[in-house]
Amino acid sequence: MKNITLIPALSDNYIVYFETNDGLSVIVDPGDASPVENFLKKKGEKLDVILNTHHHYDHTDGNLYLKDKYGAELWGPVYEKNRIRGMDKMLEGNVSYKLGGEALDVIHTPGHTSGHICFYFPQSSVLFAGDTLFSLGCGRVFEGSMEEMHSSLQKLNLLPDDTAVYCGHEYTLSNVEFATFLHPDDHDLREELNSIQKKRDKGSPTIPSSLAYEKRFNPFLKAKTPGEFSRAREAKDNF
Numbered sequence: 001m002k003n004i005t006l007i008p009a010l011s012d013n014y015i016v017y018f019e020t021n022d023g024l025s026v027i028v029d030p031g032d033a034s035p036v037e038n039f040l041k042k043k044g045e046k047l048d049v050i051l052n053t054h055h056h057y058d059h060t061d062g063n064l065y066l067k068d069k070y071g072a073e074l075w076g077p078v079y080e081k082n083r084i085r086g087m088d089k090m091l092e093g094n095v096s097y098k099l100g101g102e103a104l105d106v107i108h109t110p111g112h113t114s115g116h117i118c119f120y121f122p123q124s125s126v127l128f129a130g131d132t133l134f135s136l137g138c139g140r141v142f143e144g145s146m147e148e149m150h151s152s153l154q155k156l157n158l159l160p161d162d163t164a165v166y167c168g169h170e171y172t173l174s175n176v177e178f179a180t181f182l183h184p185d186d187h188d189l190r191e192e193l194n195s196i197q198k199k200r201d202k203g204s205p206t207i208p209s210s211l212a213y214e215k216r217f218n219p220f221l222k223a224k225t226p227g228e229f230s231r232a233r234e235a236k237d238n239f
């Protein structure tokens, strides 16, 4: 894939644009149509495929407008087919699809929503993690159990270190503040807090991160057991 671009939307969402090597234009999680429309004006007014990780409005509200305007196909989780309107292709976990010429591995990651999926592109080493894995954090557990969310994160933990991680929100500063609260003696983490603070002061994104980075610093990905995960998640909910 090429030309991966973050399109900031709503208050703290990231929509992602990319092109497959054979020329398909793809958008991930368009929570709002207008920033995508503005972006596509500069890109030749072409959109072939929309990917959705889960049904929340801030990931899907732009779907129907963009489908209609550009004739794009909407691909999303089969598990949420009754909650996402206009889906053209239903995707299942543990299945490898083709998008353009490229393999797209779908990973079912219930917890934030029960049908949430993540998109892993092994040839490009790119993960679109939606609201399952954030940089230094994870999504709130709205529809699944703590056990499910822990096991979903552990599925992502198996991906290679060099995987670029694109997530659905710019929550990294709040996440690193929580992580340093949990691990006050981790000096490397404290340095990360400073560098993330600087990036955000300049309005720069902290996304993408890498899976190696998340494996080293993300307290939710590092939680070995569902109990450990659950304690961290509940502490973050009240942080």
Ligand SMILES: [Fe+2]
Pocket (backbone or CB within 6 Å): 054, 056, 112, 131
């Ligand atoms: Fe969400």
